[in-house]
Amino acid sequence: MDEEIPNQEAIMGLIINGGNAKGSSFEAIEYAKKGDFDHARDKLKEADDFLSKAHNSQTGMLTNEANGIHTPLSLLGVHAQDHIMTAITFRDLASEIIDLYALIDQKLRK
Template identity: 55%
Template sequence: MDEDKRMQVIMGLIMAGGNAKGSSVAAIQAAKQGDFAAAEKQLTAADQALTQAHNVQTEMLTKEAQGEKTPVDLYLVHAQDHLMTAIAFKDLAQEFVEVYQRMAVK
């Protein structure tokens, strides 16, 4: 993979992570206001962004398994870190939405 393509892939991972985290924050804010339909939409958007990133990672892993080495540099490390943080944040956002839903019933 040439350097321009590699950087596009890395920036795509960073953007997907940022989009997922942003949607997760929006889900928590919507749930806090009692708008659970909006919260679910935001969680779905977060899932879609994470699925997109997962597909990119799967492609990278497949190429690695086929012998095409991926240079690991600070950009790739940052992209992976950003993505893992977004995954954890989305999982926590799901929990927050559920807690707010339970609180709304009581």
């Protein structure tokens, strides 16, 4: 049963890069918790880079769809979309959490 999944490479790109983006975002929060805001911001930038790669994976699929080349719906494709949307949300929330840690740090230093 060696059936190839349509857009398998793009789908795996979404899953891998989404997971990496979420991981980098979590690391950013951990750095902020320790007061290391420079590293926290670096990790958010890293997360953004992973999300950009995921976006590039997704763009080809969307272009094909717009050109009438339809991909059958698969559980793996749905999982990939879920992965990337969760990563985007987590990254956005990580930025807010880091800002809160920075604000608390600033207030405690006064």
